[in-house]
Every structure is written in structure tokens, then in C-alpha cells.
Amino acid sequence: MPLTDEQIERYSRHIILKEVGAKGQNKLLKAKVLIIGAGGLGAPAAMYLAAAGVGTIGIADADEVDLSNLQRQIIHGTADVGKAKVKSARETINQMNPDVTVNTYRTFVSSENIRELIRDYDFIIDGTDNFPAKFLINDACVMEKKPFSHAGIIRFKGQLMTYVPGEGPCYRCVFKNPPPKDAVPTCKQAGVIGAMGGVIGSLQAMEAIKYIIGKGQLLTGSLLTYDALTMEFHKIKLPKDTHNCPVCGEHPTITELIDYEQAECDMK
Amino acid sequence: MPEITFDAEVDITDKVCPLTFVKAKVSLEELEEGEVLAIRMNDGEPVQNVPRSMKEEGHQVLKLKDNEDGTYTLYVKKVEA
Numbered sequence: 001m002p003l004t005d006e007q008i009e010r011y012s013r014h015i016i017l018k019e020v021g022a023k024g025q026n027k028l029l030k031a032k033v034l035i036i037g038a039g040g041l042g043a044p045a046a047m048y049l050a051a052a053g054v055g056t057i058g059i060a061d062a063d064e065v066d067l068s069n070l071q072r073q074i075i076h077g078t079a080d081v082g083k084a085k086v087k088s089a090r091e092t093i094n095q096m097n098p099d100v101t102v103n104t105y106r107t108f109v110s111s112e113n114i115r116e117l118i119r120d121y122d123f124i125i126d127g128t129d130n131f132p133a134k135f136l137i138n139d140a141c142v143m144e145k146k147p148f149s150h151a152g153i154i155r156f157k158g159q160l161m162t163y164v165p166g167e168g169p170c171y172r173c174v175f176k177n178p179p180p181k182d183a184v185p186t187c188k189q190a191g192v193i194g195a196m197g198g199v200i201g202s203l204q205a206m207e208a209i210k211y212i213i214g215k216g217q218l219l220t221g222s223l224l225t226y227d228a229l230t231m232e233f234h235k236i237k238l239p240k241d242t243h244n245c246p247v248c249g250e251h252p253t254i255t256e257l258i259d260y261e262q263a264e265c266d267m268k
Numbered sequence: 269m270p271e272i273t274f275d276a277e278v279d280i281t282d283k284v285c286p287l288t289f290v291k292a293k294v295s296l297e298e299l300e301e302g303e304v305l306a307i308r309m310n311d312g313e314p315v316q317n318v319p320r321s322m323k324e325e326g327h328q329v330l331k332l333k334d335n336e337d338g339t340y341t342l343y344v345k346k347v348e349a
Binding site: 002003008009012013015016018021022023 | 286287289290291293294297298321324325349
């Protein structure tokens, strides 16, 4: 579909770019991205994707906005406390850009619903805050052959990597299994600097955009880590050899999704 | 010199930088490789910037014609990157 005059103006700074142009902008307008978790990572990711004109954004989250979320979850405001996060996120996106259709899923992802949920989307963003969900998203994306961006943030640190089917290691190739319950503190217990979600969530949005327009190099086969206190980024090369992976390897032993148990203090 | 033949035309006299180039670029993207776009623009900033931006994108600038009414027409041949 040709861009309207209003779209040409709205996306002019994209269209000017050689790597984007009207062609790339049209790809963005046709793209469907699912964000799982409308929190510290999902909020900035959703907002940059919405501003960029990603035509369909799905948001899955079961929670309501809590006052303690607002220090980092910038898609929600003070007046949204108590509101479903998916509703609050949709309202913000609708205000930002009428070109975006927002699909909301007020649910926790589980082995029961995730495969169907991700099936309709071109790219998935993992904006969750716990290991059971991270392994679930990875395994489901491998099984459904969907690209996704993994990320995690805690204290002053963040990390992310990108999985594209057939192009290198998945999250489970690198991290094998979730750590024992309570072995690793969550953001709730450990704290997180609010802007960390902005840095890492924006990088996730960037990966989604590059994947959609088909330009540049993705974080496939690499893990990018960021330490805000020392102000260091490290791009760590991951082993290429994926054939022994229990989910994306040649002879997978994980063929059904697993609902790992979550530490009880996080279930609120 | 014979008149240049072109395949499509666009008027960007209603735009200011950077939308001048953006509007021209969007029109050019709709053409096939080797086709020529005629771009009518105001004197001044567009005449300085649009031809340069078109060259930077790898397209071939054929001619800038003075329409002697305060506007110019730029003929650009599309080159796929």
C-alpha cells in the first residue's frame, strides 16, 4: 500500500535512511511483533516499535500496574496504577501512533497457550522477569520456528541475544536449564536501575526493526552484556555448535514445553 | 540538446527540507531500475540538497533544468543499490 502524505512525514527520518526507505517503512507497517511482558523491558520496546510504525503489536501480561513499577515501566503512568498493564500499554500506544493495531493478551504465558500465541507474529520480544518464562519462550520459539530477542536486567546489569531459526544458538544452548529456585534473586529482590530497561529494551526493539527490514547484523550467535557502573559493553561470541542442544539440536530430547516452577516470592 | 524523456514526475515545491528529498525518494522507489523521475522543486535549498542526496543514494542525476519561474526540474535515473 502506498504511504499517505501523513505517513511520509511521520516516518520521514526513517525513509531518508538508505537502509529503510519507503520499502523498509512498508515492511515495518506490515510487521507483527509480540511483546511478552509489559514491564521494564517491554515498555520501552513497545514504545519504540509503536513510534517506528510496526503495524501490529501484541502485548501479553497478566499483571496490573503497581506504583513500584513506575520507576522503570515508562509506558504506564501514575493514573494507570491498578489498571491491567496490557490496557495501560494499549492506551499509550494508541496515543502515540494511530497506525498501530494493538492486540492485548491478559494472561501469563504457559505451555498451554504460548505456541498459539506466538504463531501469528513475525518476531517475539522476551520482556519477562523470570527464568521459567524465559525457557518457555525460547523452547516455544524454537518449536514454532520464530525469531526472538532474549533479554534480562538486574541491578546495574543487562544482557541480550537474538535467536533466528537455523542461524545459531538458542537460549537453551547457552544456559541449559533454569537455575534452582531462589538461587538467583529477581529484580524484585535485587533491584534494578530504571534506565537499564530503557537501554536493553530499546536494543531489543532495534533487533526487531533490523530483522523486519532485513538490514545489518543481528545478535545471533552473540550475547551482548552491559554493565552500567563500569560503562562497558561486551559482545561475547557464543559457540556455534548447536547440534547437541536438547531443544534446537539435531536430536531434540525436549519436544514438549515445560512449565518450570517459579520461586514463590515472585508469584504475586 | 534533446528534451529528456521521463517515466514519472513529482512536484516537491510544497515541501521543505527534509521532506523535499523524502517525497522525491518515495516516488523514485515506485519506479523500476533505469526509469527516470522528473522532480520539480523550488530554487534554493532543494536545488542544493536534493541532487546531492540522490547521488549519495547511488542514483544517476541526468540534468537540472531551470524552468525560469523560480523552480527547477531535476531528472534522476533510478539505480538499484
